Amino acid sequence: xxxxxxxxxxxxxxxxxxxxxxxxxxxxxxxxxxxxxxxxxxxxxxxxxxxxxxxxxxxxxxxxxxxxxxxxxxxxxxxxxxxxxxxxxxxxxxxxxxxxxxxxxxxxxxxxxxxxxxxxxxxxxxxxxxxxxxxxxxxxxxxxxxxxxxxxxxxxxxxxxxxxxxxxxxxxxxxxxxxxxxxxxxxxxxxxxxxxxxxxxxxxxxxxxxxxxxxxxxxxxxxxxxxxxxxxxxxxxxxxxxxxxxxxxxxxxxxxxxxxxxxxxxxxxxxxxxxxxxxxxxxxxxxxxxxxxxxxxxxxxxxxxxxxxxxxxxxxxxxxxxxxxxxxxxxxxxxxxxxxxxxxxxxxxxxxxxxxxxxx
Amino acid sequence: xxxxxxxxxxxxxxxxxxxxxxxxxxxxxxxxxxxxxxxxxxxxxxxxxxxxxxxxxxxxxxxxxxxxxxxxxxxxxxxxxxxxxxxxxxxxxxxxxxxxxxxxxxxxxxxxxxxxxxxxxxxxxxxxxxxxxxxxxxxxxxxxxxxxxxxxxxxxxxxxxxxxxxxxxxxxxxxxxxxxxxxxxxxxxxxxxxxxxxxxxxxxxxxxxxxxxxxxxxxxxxxxxxxxxxxxxxxxxxxxxxxxxxxxxxxxxxxxxxxxxxxxxxxxxxxxxxxxxxxxxxxxxxxxxxxxxxxxxxxxxxxxxxxxxxxxxxxxxxxxxxxxxxxxxxxxxxxxxxxxxxxxxxxxxxxxxxxxxxxx
Numbered sequence: 157x158x159x160x161x162x163x164x165x166x167x168x169x170x171x172x173x174x175x176x177x178x179x180x181x182x183x184x185x186x187x188x189x190x191x192x193x194x195x196x197x198x199x200x201x202x203x204x205x206x207x208x209x210x211x212x213x214x215x216x217x218x219x220x221x222x223x224x225x226x227x228x229x230x231x232x233x234x235x236x237x238x239x240x241x242x243x244x245x246x247x248x249x250x251x252x253x254x255x256x257x258x259x260x261x262x263x264x265x266x267x268x269x270x271x272x273x274x275x276x277x278x279x280x281x282x283x284x285x286x287x288x289x290x291x292x293x294x295x296x297x298x299x300x301x302x303x304x305x306x307x308x309x310x311x312x313x314x315x316x317x318x319x320x321x322x323x324x325x326x327x328x329x330x331x332x333x334x335x336x337x338x339x340x341x342x343x344x345x346x347x348x349x350x351x352x353x354x355x356x357x358x359x360x361x362x363x364x365x366x367x368x369x370x371x372x373x374x375x376x377x378x379x380x381x382x383x384x385x386x387x388x389x390x391x392x393x394x395x396x397x398x399x400x401x402x403x404x405x406x407x408x409x410x411x412x413x414x415x416x417x418x419x420x421x422x423x424x425x426x427x428x429x430x431x432x433x434x435x436x437x438x439x440x441x442x443x444x445x446x447x448x449x450x451x452x453x454x455x456x457x458x459x460x461x462x463x464x465x466x467x468x469x470x471x472x473x474x475x476x477x478x479x480x481x482x483x484x485x486x487x488x489x490x491x492x493x494x495x496x497x498x499x500x501x502x503x504x505x506x507x508x509x510x511x512x513x514x515x516x
Numbered sequence: 517x518x519x520x521x522x523x524x525x526x527x528x529x530x531x532x533x534x535x536x537x538x539x540x541x542x543x544x545x546x547x548x549x550x551x552x553x554x555x556x557x558x559x560x561x562x563x564x565x566x567x568x569x570x571x572x573x574x575x576x577x578x579x580x581x582x583x584x585x586x587x588x589x590x591x592x593x594x595x596x597x598x599x600x601x602x603x604x605x606x607x608x609x610x611x612x613x614x615x616x617x618x619x620x621x622x623x624x625x626x627x628x629x630x631x632x633x634x635x636x637x638x639x640x641x642x643x644x645x646x647x648x649x650x651x652x653x654x655x656x657x658x659x660x661x662x663x664x665x666x667x668x669x670x671x672x673x674x675x676x677x678x679x680x681x682x683x684x685x686x687x688x689x690x691x692x693x694x695x696x697x698x699x700x701x702x703x704x705x706x707x708x709x710x711x712x713x714x715x716x717x718x719x720x721x722x723x724x725x726x727x728x729x730x731x732x733x734x735x736x737x738x739x740x741x742x743x744x745x746x747x748x749x750x751x752x753x754x755x756x757x758x759x760x761x762x763x764x765x766x767x768x769x770x771x772x773x774x775x776x777x778x779x780x781x782x783x784x785x786x787x788x789x790x791x792x793x794x795x796x797x798x799x800x801x802x803x804x805x806x807x808x809x810x811x812x813x814x815x816x817x818x819x820x821x822x823x824x825x826x827x828x829x830x831x832x833x834x835x836x837x838x839x840x841x842x843x844x845x846x847x848x849x850x851x852x853x854x855x856x857x858x859x860x861x862x863x864x865x866x867x868x869x870x871x872x873x874x875x876x
């Protein structure tokens with residue numbers, strides 16, 4: 157069935173173009189019934205693992221593990237990779253939530269905070285001496301602010317004894333994260349992978365594993381999805397408890413398709429679409445770009461200021477079956493958010509711009 | 517597409533007969549793309565909530581909440597409903613895991629343990645004085661042993677100041693749990709609800725909420741899926757983080773269909789199928805019932821001893837596209853497990869018995 161609506165929402169989002177085909181395969185193969193201890197499941201996990209490694213250039217030494225959601229991974233990282241102190245770069249609602257998870261788990265959680273719409277550059281970041289973990293958000297879904305990959309790399313090089321965690325929930329697989337430097341990163345599948353929600357992906361290196369093993373001799377690293385067990389099982393393409401088999405299968409198929417299209421091509425296409433959007437709104441009366449500094453503007457979630465209430469803009473577009481998002485939290489009425497995920501084709505972005513031209 | 521294989525596995529399991537129809541609706545309505553903050557999502561949550569309340573007789577005072585998996589709920593219950601001491605009735609691998617989660621989370625975890633294949637009756641249970649929680653497993657998927665509902669009710673009546681948690685992962689909605697007595701219960705959707713894995717359902721009462729609020733003033737109740745936040749959001753048919761929207765939608769449709777068929781009819785059908793299976797294997801040469809005491813035999817997962825290696829039995833049936841499970845853990849080769857979920861029709865059970873008759 158053809159889709160009547162096009163979603164430019166920041167997640168759940170437009171589904172990957174071949175989603176329905178992959179889902180039908182899952183149904184036809186009766187994969188919803190297979191045991192997660194079977195060779196058939198192991199083969200599915202292995203396929204997804206291999207396709208993600210190719211797509212995101214993840215070294216063999218790192219583990220790729222699955223959880224229920226990316227929010228769960230915030231907690232797993234705090235529990236498994238920190239004992240006492242954390243440090244968070246906060247510039248929006250999701251980086252703040254990561255920080256609040258650390259505080260809730262009894263960690264001495266430090267933060268450096270920026271107003272919504274502003275980003276971080278390496279030179280200005282002062283890392284507290286005893287922080288064990290530096291938590292960065294590569295793409296702040298709430299504000300459309302990105303942290304550039306070179307700044308993340310410098311952050312690790314400048315603090316090599318600390319673990320660096322990268323929230324790439326709403327940007328993976330677009331940013332070129334250097335997994336030989338970064339210790340852990342994570343994402344959800346309902347963003348740029350264009351899949352229904354219900355699966356988080358956690359990538360971690362051996363330094364994270366060593367840290368969790370060390371902490372576990374002194375204090376609790378949690379009961380569920382403890383890193384040493386997730387890690388050990390992942391090496392055999394297994395999971396400690398029954399996973400979202402459908403999500404893992406579909407993710408592998410989408411990642412394979414992305415590999416066939418070539419990640420470099422997809423990155424170029426993403427950049428071209430983002431540039432077109434930003435250029436358009438820079439010159440469009442009644443609208444302006446939400447993030448002032450060009451280097452901090454997200455490639456996958458464009459946040460745009462609107463002089464009209466966002467609800468008016470959203471409603472008018474909805475009548476044309478084009479679904480965009482409101483600003484987040486306090487910016488609900490004064491901003492709109494437009495996802496520029498891989499599933500959002502160049503033609504869709506053109507249609508959206510055309511609609512803005514005609515309507516506003 | 518018609519299914520070529522029939523699954524009698526204990527989860528992931530045979531999918532609900534109307535699963536594909538409901539999935540197609542989900543796809544056609546583009547529900548994989550909708551915002552989990554939209555009214556459309558709230559309506560889906562509300563529908564699932566209402567259908568589950570009707571199906572399982574859950575009072576309005578209790579909250580129905582969603583997690584990634586039932587194993588996650590073990591951890592949430594320990595974190596939110598206990599501060600220091602827990603007590604676990606252990607008679608198989610899953611009840612033991614619940615116990616080990618409590619120990620991993622630093623609780624003083626007590627247990628009363630039975631050999632695999634044996635169950636608990638109320639009269640023999642001695643509850644430690646300072647345990648805050650009694651953890652029972654209504655249906656032990658690993659051994660096919662059940663705890664009868666009247667015993668669970670007596671356990672609560674005899675220990676009214678303690679919270680009682682019921683693992684009904686592989687039996688819900690078949691057992692008649694008295695939610696005016698039991699404080700918290702949970703299940704997964706890949707068992708008797710006949711859905712793909714990836715969603716856990718957590719039911720809790722106000723005593724659990726009060727306990728979590730009390731503990732949170734003194735120590736950590738976790739960072740993710742904290743009961744007070746899950747609870748508050750559930751009252752507005754919302755979730756703290758992006759949930760498995762597909763799983764929640766499909767669960768609501770399956771529960772609605774079960775309500776239309778009538779839970780009493782489904783319970784009678786389940787009992788009739790279970791009786792047929794047990795009667796058959798009691799008289800079948802080379803096989804015998806795994807659980808000696810009739811009152812402790814599971815209605816939804818029949819565990820059968822086999823004189824032939826289980827792998828031979830499983831392979832022979834597989835050639836006829838009938839998929840059954842091996843025994844769990846140490847009983848892998850000496851037992852088989854046959855799910856008798858709602859999705860396993862009386863005709864399927866008859867076909868399986870016929871195949872045993874012809875093959876062995």
